Amino acid sequence: MARRWPEVLWIVRHGQSAGNVASDAAHLAGLAMIDIELRDVDVPLSALGEEQAAALGRWFAALPADERPTVVLSSPYVRAMRTAEFVRDAGGLAWEGIDIEADERLREKEFGILDRLTRHGVAERFPEQAEFRRLLGKFYHRPPGGESWCDVILRLRSALDTLSLHHAQDRVLIVCHQVVVLCLRYLLECMSEEQILAIDAEEDVANCSITSYVFNSKAGSHGKMELDRYNFVAPLTEAGAPVTSKPDKPAGAK
Numbered sequence: 001m002a003r004r005w006p007e008v009l010w011i012v013r014h015g016q017s018a019g020n021v022a023s024d025a026a027h028l029a030g031l032a033m034i035d036i037e038l039r040d041v042d043v044p045l046s047a048l049g050e051e052q053a054a055a056l057g058r059w060f061a062a063l064p065a066d067e068r069p070t071v072v073l074s075s076p077y078v079r080a081m082r083t084a085e086f087v088r089d090a091g092g093l094a095w096e097g098i099d100i101e102a103d104e105r106l107r108e109k110e111f112g113i114l115d116r117l118t119r120h121g122v123a124e125r126f127p128e129q130a131e132f133r134r135l136l137g138k139f140y141h142r143p144p145g146g147e148s149w150c151d152v153i154l155r156l157r158s159a160l161d162t163l164s165l166h167h168a169q170d171r172v173l174i175v176c177h178q179v180v181v182l183c184l185r186y187l188l189e190c191m192s193e194e195q196i197l198a199i200d201a202e203e204d205v206a207n208c209s210i211t212s213y214v215f216n217s218k219a220g221s222h223g224k225m226e227l228d229r230y231n232f233v234a235p236l237t238e239a240g241a242p243v244t245s246k247p248d249k250p251a252g253a254k
Helices: 018-028 047-061 078-089 119-125 127-136 149-166 178-188 193-202 234-239
Strands: 008-013 071-074 100-102 171-176 210-216 224-232
Touching (some): 047 078, 071 078, 078 100, 078 171, 119 127, 149 178, 171 178, 178 210
Antiparallel strands (some): 008 210, 210 224
């Protein structure tokens, strides 16, 4: 049987964004709205996020050349693409000239009418949505114009099919967002709703943290990807870069 998985898969959450900073300020002030006027896709890294991404890039660059990524896939959002660029510019890829491939299926979860609202703002402006979320839970609740976790998982199933079709035996780096990291774990490890939400409840996915999988050829007829690291922040701590882990868009929930 043909092998269908990469040799190694690194899944990285982007560095701290200007949206993270704005959302922290909104929550501290008890505001309903996050004070940022950009489209979510255009929100850049903060200065700290750039420092984190640079530290991540140096960590990848310190790996032997034959252990670095040969393929880079990124959410098209600015904060994710810039994080991937920092890795590339630090020499963190297997060779020069590797393109960063933007894949919209790796984009942030869409919040629809709840976009840029804090939890307080959701409860104040859309109390019925706050109640729907309480009843359905974050896994199934879809705000009008937005997505549930299940919707994100549906598009990620397609992305993993592309990964197995075109990138078997490669070493693949994916740069994306907190919910996407968790939903990829759900898919790769065949989890239940309860299992992935329990992991989510334990801790947030840190900015520029690494979740990695290695291919085990002896597992099953096609082999399988097995978890190697989760929320690994040593590249930041070793470089002295602060670790941050606030949810990316606190629209009532992650």
